[in-house]
Amino acid sequence: MDKIVIEGGFPLRGDIRISGAKNSAIKLMAVCLLTDQQITLTNMPRLRDTRSMGQLLTHLGVEVGEVGASTMTLHAPKLSSSEAPYDLVRKMRATFNVLGPLLAREEEARVSLPGGCAIGARPVDLHLKALEAMGAKIELEQGYVVASAKGGLRGAEISFPFVSVGATEHALLSAVLAKGETVLMNAAREPEIIDLANCLNAMGAKITGAGRSEVRIEGVAKLGGVEHSVVPDRIEAGTYALAAATAGGSVRLTHVRHDHLGALWPLIAQAGARVSLDDSTVLIERGTGRPNPVDIDTQAYPGFPTDLQAQFMALVGLADGVSIIRENIFENRFMHCPELTRMGADITVRGREAIVRGVPEYVAAPVMATDLRASASLINAGLAARGETHISRVYHLDRGFEHIEVKLGQCGARIKRVPDD
Ligand code: UD1
Numbered sequence: 001m002d003k004i005v006i007e008g009g010f011p012l013r014g015d016i017r018i019s020g021a022k023n024s025a026i027k028l029m030a031v032c033l034l035t036d037q038q039i040t041l042t043n044m045p046r047l048r049d050t051r052s053m054g055q056l057l058t059h060l061g062v063e064v065g066e067v068g069a070s071t072m073t074l075h076a077p078k079l080s081s082s083e084a085p086y087d088l089v090r091k092m093r094a095t096f097n098v099l100g101p102l103l104a105r106e107e108e109a110r111v112s113l114p115g116g117c118a119i120g121a122r123p124v125d126l127h128l129k130a131l132e133a134m135g136a137k138i139e140l141e142q143g144y145v146v147a148s149a150k151g152g153l154r155g156a157e158i159s160f161p162f163v164s165v166g167a168t169e170h171a172l173l174s175a176v177l178a179k180g181e182t183v184l185m186n187a188a189r190e191p192e193i194i195d196l197a198n199c200l201n202a203m204g205a206k207i208t209g210a211g212r213s214e215v216r217i218e219g220v221a222k223l224g225g226v227e228h229s230v231v232p233d234r235i236e237a238g239t240y241a242l243a244a245a246t247a248g249g250s251v252r253l254t255h256v257r258h259d260h261l262g263a264l265w266p267l268i269a270q271a272g273a274r275v276s277l278d279d280s281t282v283l284i285e286r287g288t289g290r291p292n293p294v295d296i297d298t299q300a301y302p303g304f305p306t307d308l309q310a311q312f313m314a315l316v317g318l319a320d321g322v323s324i325i326r327e328n329i330f331e332n333r334f335m336h337c338p339e340l341t342r343m344g345a346d347i348t349v350r351g352r353e354a355i356v357r358g359v360p361e362y363v364a365a366p367v368m369a370t371d372l373r374a375s376a377s378l379i380n381a382g383l384a385a386r387g388e389t390h391i392s393r394v395y396h397l398d399r400g401f402e403h404i405e406v407k408l409g410q411c412g413a414r415i416k417r418v419p420d421d
Helices: 022-034 048-060 093-106 125-133 165-175 191-202 234-247 265-270 306-316 336-342 372-384 395-400 404-409
Strands: 002-007 012-017 038-042 063-067 071-075 108-112 137-141 144-148 157-159 181-185 206-208 215-218 226-229 249-254 274-277 281-286 322-326 346-350 353-357 366-368 388-392 414-419
Touching: 002 372, 012 234, 012 404, 022 038, 022 048, 022 071, 022 093, 022 165, 022 191, 022 234, 048 063, 048 071, 048 093, 048 395, 093 108, 093 125, 093 144, 093 165, 125 137, 125 157, 125 165, 165 181, 165 191, 165 215, 191 206, 191 226, 234 249, 234 265, 234 281, 234 306, 234 372, 234 404, 265 274, 306 322, 306 336, 306 353, 306 372, 336 346, 336 366, 336 372, 372 388, 372 395, 372 404, 372 414, 404 414
Parallel strands: 012 249, 038 226, 157 181, 366 388
Antiparallel strands: 002 388, 002 414, 038 071, 063 071, 108 144, 137 144, 181 215, 206 215, 249 281, 274 281, 322 353, 346 353
16 A cells, blocks of 8 residues: 655645545436436546446446546446445445435345445434435345335435435435425535536436525436536645645645635634635635634534544644634544644544644654545645655545645645555
8 A cells, every 4th residue: 555755844836726526526426327328427536436436336237438537427228236235335435325326216226334434423324214205115134225115216305303415415316216396404505415416407307405405306207318517626625725824835726616615715814824716716825934723613514614624623733822623523533633643733632622732843753544534634734744754544545635646746745655565
């Protein structure tokens, strides 16, 4: 396995092109199960997670093709299996979202319970309750969900007890071909959900209200093909914005939807970086001097994203003062804290809160990537640290960041990928 080696202490200067959103791309790939026509996805990021989803879809009988670097075609005139085995699902939780589309198309499915980042218990009870409300019969057998919906799924009123991105997307994917109307209440409002709904509507679905708490889906009998461009990755954009704020310098992000990060910009500015927003670009500048402390509180969209919590902590870890970081979405998402502490950070975790007492500098150390976004926070800390930071277990990074060492290298970062021995 590879590791990333960073010689820190150099400010970043240059442009970074933001890729299509991982969290949107992997759900968009599943729409091919709902039609016998071809799906073409452009602005696709090349990631381990999109490859994992591709492997699962291939197993189900989908013809998966690549055209150039960032276009993917998916075509399933008929499916050869309705079983998603453990080996393919354990690598990435979002593969579980094939369950609803398989039920909608084949009226039966056998899907392994998911794996993914170890950032909490992450059950799928809301997904299963939504499918049951739509008439699916569900049993759990040796780690598998065995489901059937003879005669197809039916529209239903589904009120989520709390906001779940995955369950909202899964319900959307399941309801588009159901008989009658489905109403989702307390739905997640993330931009990736709007992206999924836009793609499904372009295929002939009838979804209204995506991006709001109440979403209505009028089931249709058939969906057609589509060409759809994946929305820009707001988490990748936020990560590089925070890299510039942490390491200093001046970085211009291009191909961004800055309106998708409305909760981040004021907080980066409060920390002392200058943020200039333009049509599809964002310029982040930070000179010398320590950042200011800033408290954050993660929330479902449009609040501060949990997926940027670790990277924000790497920034305020260097602040001149104390910051309180509260994680409200996942119960176990502070695994980067001991690793940042190895680099000299002063962090105390109490339940869902981390008290971060800023230190004047990070000092390079060997550290270990524990999950996808935690890995990015170690990269950002390494860019600012004195000395050479070695980050092992980088496969987490490859799940969600396209060419991270190339993109940062173009901005002057001294970063390389080497085999880990
Ligand atoms: C998605 C994102 C992830 C992001 C998260 C929150 C993808 C591939 N991943 O994950 O990057 O951090 O949204 O913005 O899009 N929960 C239950 N039961 C369920 C479903 C969820 O208890 O059936 C809990 C989870 O354990 C978690 C909370 O609800 O504590 C929110 O999870 P959810 O919004 O579903 O996150 P994911 O869709 O897994």
